[in-house]
Ligand code: HEM
Ligand code: SF4
């Protein structure tokens with residue numbers, strides 16, 4: 299199949315970028331979207347042009363690197379999937395496809411489609427951990443956790459930190475990501491000791507990074523490749539307000 | 549910064565202020581609606597005028613009304629602060645976006661809907677509240693007691709088709725604001741639960757976004773039709 303691409307090209311964070319048009323023939327519908335970009339880059343290199351910089355690593359939907367805003371949607375037209383899991387069969391022959399980087403103040407563009415997502419790392423460093431020596435693995439069932447709670451924690455822990463929630467949100471809010479990280483520890487016994495300070499610190503860091511506030515449009519959850527639920531945002535609000543009202547930190 | 553100001557100036561705290569003021573305004577709507585149903589009584593406005601007298605003389609209601617004015621101001625001010633902050637969080641926008649693919653129109657346009665409501669509230673208060681408190685309202689006498697005849701002011705305003713039209717459009721905006729806002733307000737407070745969220749959503753949609761705005765819109769329409777002798 300044939301596709302026309304409009305790809306965001308930007309040398310670095312200090313220069314202005316623009317959409318550049320490319321067209322590719324002989325694209326197999328079975329190629330992944332990233333493989334299509336590999337074909338484009340091979341062609342650019344052959345012509346002596348600079349290849350398009352884009353992030354990717356696992357190419358199997360678990361690392362969260364492949365950030366691309368495709369035809370107005372984070373990770374493209376599919377839901378519940380990353381860009382590496384998107385295939386060219388989701389498009390029609392002759393389609394024009396616009397590809398842009400994630401847009402957020404907290405995610406500055408490094409080059410072309412690559413953005414700096416270390417803001418997420420700093421949010422996690424602010425409290426997304428359990429700082430006790432866990433020792434060796436405890437015996438199974440030594441710590442009783444009801445199945446529903448375990449499921450809830452695991453659902454939240456599925457977040458791969460891809461940033462699609464921020465990219466899709468009209469406010470560039472990181473609530474879905476941060477709430478997933480707050481949630482999966484807030485519901486488990488191991489997370490109790492630092493429950494309040496975690497919510498307080500992670501929200502403070504989220505704000506310091508320059509993410510927007512939550513309008514509950516739900517766009518994040520729809521575009522999230524792991525379909526993280528809005529329940530977690532409500533829980534984080536509850537955790538944060540509860541912590542602010544009752545913690546020892548004045 | 550003390551923990552209080554720190555909490556209230558965080559992104560979550562600001563939303564809590566939006567939510568508390570917004571939900572308070574929503575409860576006020578129910579009271580305001582119930583009282584104004586007196587307009588439908590075919591008694592030349594007696595019940596309505598007695599009701600407005602009560603509302604402007606009861607000390608408890610007067611206290612709550614100051615809370616109400618404050619809520620409107622704080623809600624609108626915080627809406628402005630939040631909207632600016634949210635816009636600044638994405639300094640460079642996408643060239644191509646399809647927001648309709650993942651979210652409802654009302655949820656993305658709370659600011660525009662709210663601005664319509666703010667303009668409406670100013671107009672509404674100028675026409676009735678200002679006249680009642682500072683203007684010259686004709687008097688009516690029931691059982692030897694003098695009452696301000698706000699009913700006549702209401703009928704005069706609603707006899708004009710364009711004034712009625714502004715009300716109807718504003719009530720549509722109110723419906724869209726609340727179809728998202730009511731349930732969102734609860735989530736902002738962290739109140740989301742399998743058992744109650746479906747109830748809150750149903751209440752927000754059928755009562756706050758449909759029934760209440762429809763009844764409010766029915767008042768100017770009814771009075772317009774009556775004043776212009778379309779109905780008896
Ligand atoms: C005075 C004019 C108004 C303006 C400028 C305004 C603006 C806004 C904005 C921008 C939001 C969304 C905040 C966000 O997305 O994060 C909002 C939420 C809300 N508004 Fe208003 N609004 C106004 C009037 C009203 C009225 C009259 C009511 C109720 C009768 C109301 C009830 C609500 C509720 C319940 C929310 C949800 C709060 C939340 O999401 O936590 N608003 N308003
Ligand atoms: S919540 Fe979903 S969209 Fe957001 S970073 Fe995690 S996996 Fe990605």
Ligand code: FES
Nearest residue numbers: 357361362364382
């Ligand atoms: S490359 Fe790892 S999730 Fe797409």
